[in-house]
Amino acid sequence: MHETRELKAHGNTVLVDVDPGSKRAGRPALWPTVGEYPIYDQFLYSTMTTDHERNQRFLAALAKLAPGRRVLDIGTGEDLLWAYESVRAGARNALAVEVIDDAFHKAADTLATLDQRDLITLLLGESTTLRFAPKVDVCVAEIIGSLAGAEGAAAVLTDARNRHLVPEGLVVPHRAVTLAAAVRLADLLPGQPVAFSQAAIPYLQSIFDWHGRPFDIRLRIENPHTGALLSDGRPVEVLDFNGELRTEQRTTTRLAITRAGQVDGVLTWLNLWCLPDDEPLDALRMRTNWASIYFPLFDAPVPVAPGDVLELTVETALSDDGIHPDYRLVAVLHTLDGTEHHGSLTSPHHGGPFRAHPAYRSLFPTA
Template identity: 60%
Template sequence: MTTSVDMVVAGSTVRVLVDPTRTTAPGVPTLGPSIGEYPCYDTVSYARMTDDEERNRRFRAALARLAAGRVVLDIGTGADLLWARESVRYGARRVVAVEAMEESFHRAGTWLAEPGAGERITLLRGVSTELDIAPRAEVCVAEIIGSLAGAEGVAAVLADARRRHLAPDAVVVPHRCVTLAAPVAFRRLLGGAPVAFAADSLGYLRTIFEWHGSPFDVRLRVKDPARDALLGGGQVVEVLDLNGHLPLEQRRSVRLTIDRPGVVDGVLTWLRLWCLPDGEPLDALRVASNWASVYFPLFDSEHPVEAGDTLDLTVTSTLGEDGTHPDYHLDAVLRTSTGTRSASHSSPYRGGGFRHHPVHRHLFP
């Protein structure tokens, strides 16, 4: 059962389709907007990150190996000052922690009262690309990785940090992350539940729309998607080597092969991340973590496919209007025994249209 909820944004009413019975609970497929790239973190979202043991044990292992005796820069420290405090625990000589969001900055400041924290941690308000930071750091913790690896602007942020904030041989944590994509049908990702936003996603939608000044076609975040909805293995469509070559813009083409009969209308993307070169990767589709998957619609309707059919996909990321966060564009060609169909989808960081695709027209009736 779904219901329509009217939301007032910038003086206009936006109608949103909601499943009031569904909230973001562990193991339950749920739909919401992608939030990591927008300033809409709250106590719930911070708690999910702080309690994310799959993420945390990998970051801790990296800091345990790298932090002792070094100067650490923590970009996007968050309300819990987590990696700054962990760096101190693992022996960092000094930590500079940077937080842009005002409320998160003030909450982070309360942690400085912990024994030993105030002496070794300097907390700065702002974005690292606009701050002068000294001395240069030997380790950088940049947990500004999105469900789409580059969505939070980590490439541009680290390019600036390498120039101005980091020592020449500085090491960045995480070490590497990629975005994978696989062919899917959207409705099947939700495991039989109605195609509607989870009830507890409305606050995030409102915050994103108010930040933007108007509604737009948000990226669709699917938490705990039904795994049997994927009709093929994932292929890498975005690569971020945070300790290597890190382009600000990229374009990758892959061929996704259908491995069983079904229907396809788009692709599901998800994150895979390494905190150390020899460490166990975190695959956001296969372990319970704070990161979710993002669905991109391509075709206006579902198309039947058989094993051996292919979806040729090109994913392009270019810097958005703020010079930091990327815009994404997808081009696809589906090849089946009944013919060839082409489609494309644009997902800018901000701007773009509203209710352009049938999926968004359904969700915002």
């Protein structure tokens, strides 16, 4: 069973379906995506700083690349984590940049307690507008989203490579890839209502408050049931931070259905390399703060069988802020009997319609 709660969005009442089930380790949960928005609190920061899979990869990269070099940490957060770890690894000095005002002031308090504080310079602002000299040798930025580019990594790091890095400079992480597979939303949350987790509601409220009105926020699935995947996973977004880095891209792939079931959308998840030859972090199969993002495509679930193919096109284009991408998905399901089923979704970083797709009309009922 689910419950209906009320949110207030600038004077308007928004109804939200909520799963009252207990929060236990490993239980699937539906959230709004959170990393793309300036709503970080102590809980969100702690989920990152305690992420072993993430941390070990970034630390290994800094241990190799930071010694004797000047390091830029973009999005340093209240803990100045990678700036601090860079100087611990032997960096000559580190420049830490934070755009969220509250996080900046907490970072300043943190900096005052560090033994290596004389080696770290903390700046408030966006790295895309700040100017400083000399240029840095290494740029570390944990601005990777559950969708690889959702937090603006392509635009921010393209700017960093052009303006802040020496010509032979390197970026950490090295590469990020978004993969997608065919699914049905209800199967990702087996035995549970398709409704937002209770713990997620304050963040949904914060995002709507930040934007000024409700919109169809991307749907984050924590601990999805991986048995729900009906196809192989294929790359739909590739960011090579030390190679050809594109701020906008279009990818078409074919997802081969491998077992019978019903499909109403796709599940996407992150693979991340901090060094070129390392084992990638797999956000679907490893315990990490990155979750998966579900995109609804068809108005109702469509039966599928092995041999069917979901042809999926994913486009990214920079939103009106010039940093965060909007996503556009177009799908054609080809079944063995020759039938075609068409579906699509436009998922802007902000703005756009509210309750435009049946999935969102179910999550945000009118009565």
